[in-house]
Amino acid sequence: MPDLRILFFALFCVHPTRSSLCPLGCECSEAAQTVKCVSKDLRSIPSGIPGYTRNLFITGNQIRRIGPQAFKGLDNVTTLSLSNNRICEVESHTFSTLRSLRSLDLSSNQLAVIHPEAFTVQSRMLRELNLSRALYNHSSITDLATSLRWSSLEGLLGLDLSSNGLVYLPPRIFSHLSSLRRLQLANNSIVSIYNETFSGLEYLEELDLSLNALKTFREEGLLELEHLPRAKLNLGQNPYTCTCGIEPFAAWLNVSQGKVVDVERLICMFPVDLRNTSLLTAARLILGCHRAGEGDNLALQTSYVFLGIVLGFVGLMFLFVLYLNRKGIKKRIYDLRDTCREVWEGYHYRYEIDSDPRLAQVSTTADV
Template sequence: MCFSAVFVFLGILFCALCRCLECPFGCECFAVIRTVKCVSKDLLTAPENIPGYARTVIITGNNIHQIGPSSFTEPENITNIILSNNRLTEMASHTFSSLVNLRFLDLSGNQLALIHPEALSIPGSPLQELNLSQSLYNFTALTDLTTALRWGGLAGLLRLDLSGNKLALLPPGMFSHLPNLQQLFLTNNSLVAVYSGTFSGMNHLEVLDLTHNTFSTFRTDALLELDKLGDIRILLGNNPYTCSCEINEFVAWLNKSRAKVDVDAVRCASPGTLTDARLRGLSIQDIGCVVPVLAEVADLTLQTSYVFLGLVLGLVGMVFLFVLYLNRKGMKKWINEMRDACRDVLEGYHYRYEIDSDPRLGHISADSRRAQRQSGISLSQQLPSDTSVAPTKTQVRQLTISPPVNL
């Protein structure tokens, strides 16, 4: 009996010793929960000889600056890897290609500056959750990540966390190669606008988190882009919205959108009179759109005045034409008299011009002309007493008749 108890004890001790020998240096292994932890051990490289039973590997708080295909070669059964806060700066090509069962990858809290286009490529696309919060070093890293998402074969990815990366903009079509993505977290960045094509290809998205950014409003193209996502859960709270007239379109969208928006958190940050006021339900008077509305009314009134003035002028013209129609006979007589008077005047000037321009009369002496005037018929006797009427053609011809003159 005593020997059997000692034998059992030695067996347990031997198994524990074997377990300890299997655990990598500087790590803790838990066979029951199939977990390996290497936390704050100042490791410079990823640990080797990870036990085959491990399903979860936690490597955090170390100084591992680079990982590549040689970092994880043996453990094919690993489903979860946490590599947060390791000061990672570079991910080489096919870093996780041997982890064919990997479902969850956490790279948060690093300083990734170089990301190979195929760094996230894994045969069979098993990856479902990717955490890259507070992990991108600069805008170049964002460009590399966009390429990696395109060439990584991540068709099975369901959850992507890019929060806390100080992103100012998102390249168009950045997520178009993630057709099955359901949750996208972009909180705590510096996004100021959403452009057309930003969320193209995301037909299965269920949650979009845009909280804690720097949105002051959403313009027409951004609202159209959000409408394309359908009736999903969109988080827009805790942004510095400026409740001026420019936000009127966004307020109207909040009131009619099919999306499930956290309207209680969507509040005004300025001006001071509307601080912390909910955007949904604000009227155009509240956000300062009264003046433009009055201007539109004034413009409409001015147009109405122009129409009224045109009607009045048209009525006056019709009255004038009607008066002319009633006095058409008198107007016709007056016009004929004026025409005859003008004709007589013009004929008189015409015959005078013919007399003055006749060359045969150029050598007549002054005395002869005086005798001609004395012997001829006086112009005052031939013309009527009304001197305002010019001589007729017959009178002018009579005046030109005179006795023969010796040349």
């Protein structure tokens, strides 16, 4: 009988202790080394997360800011998901205590302030960073660019920036991600690829630029794609405009079909008469651009030549008229010279009288 009391007492004591290891509102599984705090209206990262945790999911809450105090003591966490929490600010060194972190998901948040060293991880083991639908607006890309430069992300392999409404990418934004293999930029509003947009990504293997606002790739954009020798490209579902300016891109596609995964699905959206025409055939359909351009240049050159002839003729006529009237012109010049001399002598005489009082007195007497 005493043994039963001891057993019941032991069970009563041990059970609360085990349950207290899991924060209120979370579900913990020591066997799976996983903690889930999903849609519990949490306002901050809960304290008391077990040290055994390797997979931590805190999603669907009301957490506005995260900082370096939030994840202390969680050395074993390898996968951290903070999606859909309405996070608007990430402080510097927020994740620096997560020494084993390999995957970080911040998707579906409202990041307006990203501090320069927000993604610094001491072990530099972070491999996947998901920022899909995470930026508050397209201007947040400036903060992100600074953070990617200052944070220790040399080992990052995958970066997802899809669905952020991005209009442009700052030059060299990815230059410090030298190990990056996968870059997702789909479903944004990127209008053009400029020089040094993808600088430093020599080892990139996948680049998704589908569902953007690209009308064509100009020469500097094509050079950027050429600087990604290993990358497979997704360029579909963009509003390509098949006018003369797209010919270099169409020609590039014809010689780089193995590089573009969805090349067969790249079609013209404008003008209307070429809509749904494959870009692979567009170059042949609008080759007349070169001929039209050459005709325009020829017409312009002809106009310049004709204008030069007319001006030359007018100049010759002017010189001829001057030659015929050379004697009259010479006489007019001499008359003008004599007139000017007389006026000058008169002024000079008046000046001498005014400057000498005696001469002025003589002049007055003479007048009388």
